[in-house]
Amino acid sequence: MEQILPHLDSVFSIDCVLFGFDGKELKILLIERNEEPFKDWWALPGNIVGPDESLDQSASRILYELTGLRGIYMEQYYAFGDPHRHPQGRVITLAYYALIRLGGDKDLRPISTYAKRANWLPITDLPKLAFDHQKIYDKGLEKIKRRIKHQPIAFELLPEKFTLTQLQHVYELVLGKKLDKRNFRKKIVSFGVLKELDEKQKGVSYRAATLYRFDKRKYAKLFGKEISF
DSSP: OOOOOOOOOOOEEEEEEEEEEOSSOEEEEEEEEOSSSSTTOEEOSEEEOOTTOOHHHHHHHHHHHHHOOOSOOOEEEEEEOOTTSSTTSOOEEEEEEEEEEOSTTOOOOOSSTTEEEEEEEEGGGOOOBSTTHHHHHHHHHHHHHHHTTTSOGGGGSSOSSBOHHHHHHHHHHHHTSOOOHHHHHHHHHHTTOEEEEEEEOOSOSSOOOEEEEEOHHHHHHTTTOOOOO
16 A cells, blocks of 8 residues: 655745946845835845745746846855744745846836835945845855855956956955955956957046956866965
């Protein structure tokens, strides 16, 4: 006689940690919740995983419904399972992160009434966040701080053509510290992954700087080489 196994119920959620750079500040994408618990609080875009969805499918759907953003590649980086992290019961959340450059094509329009609005806020001036979202955000920032030291994720935040000053600014914002200009330039150029262009900045009141482009092919040959600051 075939044994009937008990049905196992579990509740999983997805929380999305998106870092964006607007040319001046490093920002995080937050939503203002429109439902209890934590109604009217700022929170990371997140919700419950659907019964017939994969985790990746759920992450894409949730981000779209709460912010209007689509086609953003996100990577899972941690699980949060404290039994008391959600006031309504045991909810295990999987955190996803992404780095994107901000521009006119990143307009935020929540599709679901679950969010009143979505907005990019500077990481230097974060409000108090719902649930354990501060912990989730902190873990995400820790993740990109580690990755930026040995992977070219800084270029995901920059336009295709950029100056060395802009590149250094991104590293400083992510790492949370000032870097010596001369040492930074000497080191970053020595890796051989930047292509110097025969172009200068346009529309600036100061002396225009030379523009560079990240050379993905050269980086592929040097893959695994640590860029440590």
